[in-house]
Amino acid sequence: MVDNKKSIDELFLCIKRKDKLKEFKKAFGLKHVNTEEYLLKFVANFYKAPIVNYKGYIKGSKNLYSEIIAKTLVSEDLVKEWDKLKPVRPNHFDTDHTPTQNELSITNRKEEILAKLLFYQGEVKDLGYIFDYQTPLKADRSDSYGKIDLLGYNTDDKYYSVIELKYRPSGSDETLLRCVLEAYTYYKLLDLDQIVSTDSHEGISVLRNLKGYKHTKNAELVVLFDEKACTENDGGYKTNLMLRLNPKDIANAVYPSKTVESQQHKECQELLITDKRDSLRILCETILKQEPHLKQIRFAVLRVETVDESPSIERSYRAETLLTIPNKG
Known part of the structure; x- marks a missing residue:
């Protein structure tokens, strides 16, 4: 029988980052706990570990950090431990979120504002109907669980969508490994x-x-x-997801100083046309294999559908699915 508590240590050691193992244990209280509690804390918080977002190669090798982590999660049967996660919140929908309130000023987080705009839009082409945003998962304040960016209903395939939104005006730099693990963790915590x-x-x-x-x-x-994220000269006015980023000066558009491709788009292209991300693909397939009601993992680009000429940050959006990994069961 695999000792998965020991395998967690091996996960950090195989990428030669024992120092990050100590940090992870300290940050999430993995010391002096029994095996079941240890594993539960691991699966609930692993997507937050800095190593999950490492984009380079392991020192002295030609192996990407993210690929070795994905490979080890499968080979050591650690991904099976996500089954320990169960919903704990008695009511995910007690937030009074309404599609007509348009309260964008209560947060300065651009990703959350974009999530609200998609929620207010409702139907998003190639994505489905968005019926909630920032859906809470924790039962108590002390819980470490986050919030689901967006919940939708796939009107084509007739099932719910747990949507992990990644956006930053200067270009998001989070790895697809982190995105997938975060979305999967939230799915397990959703009733x-x-x-x-x-x-x-x-x-x-x-x-x-x-x-x-x-x-x-x-x-x-x-x-x-x-x-x-594009500069003005590279067509940012028509393509950037948000333009008027300063709530105190919404009449003027703001552009990045240089055009930056998002990390998710880079890695998705590698998934599509190379074998550079094969371990990530296998991890996705393994997740789907152990979840009979999880029908697919979809990677999609959010695009501007129409440009609003009025001095507001609102635009309308559509999605474009680049890759779908289906459940073969």
């Missing part, structure tokens, strides 16, 4: 049946009235990202 039981959520009320909608236990993970 989809609460969509049926909730009775005071406007987005879900609209969802229930969609033509062809029917509640299901089936879902997909969607990693949704920007292709690139």
Whole structure:
């Protein structure tokens, strides 16, 4: 029988970063706990570990950090430990989120503002209907669980979408490994049946009235990202997801100093046309194999559909799916 508590140590050692193992244990309280609690804390927090976001090569080798981590999660059976995660929040939808409130000024986080804009838009081409954003997962303040960026309903395939949105005005630099692990962690902590039981959520009320909608236990993970952040000279006015980034000066557009391709788009292209990300693909396939109700993992670019000429930060959006990894079961 595999000792997965020991395998976690090996995960850090195989990338020659024992120092990061000590940091991880300290940050998430993995010392002096029994094996079950140790493994639970590991799976709940591993996507936050800095090593998951390393983009370079392991010192003295030709192996990418992210690929060796993905490979080890599968080979050591560590990915099976995600089954220990269970929903803990009694009501995910007690947030009073409504598609008409347009409260963009209460946060300065650009990714969260973009999530709200997609929620307010509702139907997003090639993505589906967005019925909630920043969906909470924790039961107590002391829980380390985060929030789901967006919850949607895939109107083509008829299942729910757990959407991990990645956006930064200067170009997001998070790895696809982190994106997939974060989305999967959130999926395991989400009780989809609460969509049926909730009775005071406007987005879900609209969802229930969609033509062809029917509640299901089936879902997909969607990693949704920007292709690139462009300068004004490179066409940023028409392509950048957000222009008026300064809430105190929304009349003027803001552009990055240089055009930057997002890390997610770079890695997705490698998934599509090279074998450089084969271990990530195998990890995705392994996740799907152990989750009968998780039907696919989708990687999609968010694009501007129309440009709003008014002095606001709002635009309309569409998605473009670049790659879908299906559940073969």
